[in-house]
Amino acid sequence: MTPADHEAAAASEPAGDAGLTHVRADGSAHMVDVSQKDVTSRIAEAEAVLRTTAEVTAMLTDDALPKGDALATARIAGIMGAKRTSELVPLCHPLDISSVTVDLALDDPQPGAVRLTAQVKTTSRTGVEMEALTAVSVAALTLYDMIKGVDRAAEITDQRVVHKSGGRSGEWSRHA
Numbered sequence: 001m002t003p004a005d006h007e008a009a010a011a012s013e014p015a016g017d018a019g020l021t022h023v024r025a026d027g028s029a030h031m032v033d034v035s036q037k038d039v040t041s042r043i044a045e046a047e048a049v050l051r052t053t054a055e056v057t058a059m060l061t062d063d064a065l066p067k068g069d070a071l072a073t074a075r076i077a078g079i080m081g082a083k084r085t086s087e088l089v090p091l092c093h094p095l096d097i098s099s100v101t102v103d104l105a106l107d108d109p110q111p112g113a114v115r116l117t118a119q120v121k122t123t124s125r126t127g128v129e130m131e132a133l134t135a136v137s138v139a140a141l142t143l144y145d146m147i148k149g150v151d152r153a154a155e156i157t158d159q160r161v162v163h164k165s166g167g168r169s170g171e172w173s174r175h176a
Contacts, residue, residue, distance in 0.1 A: 022091050031091050037125040042166030045119045046132035048140045048159040052151045054112040059150065061106055070146035071104050074116070074139040078102035081138025082120050082131040092130050095122050100131070102139050116140050117162075129161050 021032050059065050067073075079100045086094040098121040108115040118135035120128040140156045147154055165171045 029091060031093070032126075034093060034125040037168070039123060039125055040166045041121070041123050042127050043119065043121050043164065044127060044129040044132040044161060045117065045163040046129070046136045046159070046161050047118075048116045048136040049109065049157050050114040050116065050140050050143050050147075050154060051157055052112055052114065052147060052154040054107070056147050056151045056154070057106045057112055057114065060114070060147075065146060066149055067146045070143055073146060074104060074143040075102045077142035078116070078118055078135040078139030082118065082135035085131045085134040088134060089130055093124075093126050095124050095126070095128060095131065097128070097131060098122050100135055102135055104139070104143070114143060116143070127164060127167055129164055133159065133161060 022029055024030055060070055063069055079102055081088075082100045082102075083097060086092040099119075100121075101119045103117045105115045105117070107113060116136045116139050118132045118139070120131040120135060122128050122131075137156075137159060140159070144154055144156060160174065162174045163172065
């Protein structure tokens with residue numbers, strides 16, 4: 001396919017919610033052109049749950065795991081993951097991230113679980129949902145790595161975006 005063919009396919013691709021924005025009409029993947037979008041303040045929040053045992057969450061509370069402070073390590077890993085999202089997800093734009101917050105709540109939503117949440121902020125032409133998802137994903141993977149010696153059956157579940165604001169589509173919340 002020639003560059004002119006790609007341009008024609010891009011021009012005929014569906015806009016907005018009518019279709020997949022990273023796929024041209026001919027089926028080829030491309031990075032979306034955001035140069036004409038407005039620069040706005042954008043926030044995204046994501047969550048994941050690591051399901052383990054009440055004994056393991058007690059060990060997390062007491063900082064008694066053989067590998068050390070799992071919560072602090074997971075928090076830092078999540079922040080680092082958010083900053084590297086465009087290197088991990090091929091069609092993500094590199095963003096100037098203003099802040100990343102990663103929190104871990106023990107025994108939430110039930111005993112033996114850890115709820116991981118991330119909030120990412122930027123002022124940009126595109127959103128930070130992927131950065132928030134990457135933050136909770138990397139934090140959850142790190143937490144699993146830290147506890148697998150005491151619970152190989154632990155699992156990561158319920159990974160999702162729960163809130164976003166800014167940009168053309170405005171505000172959205174899963175729990176609204």
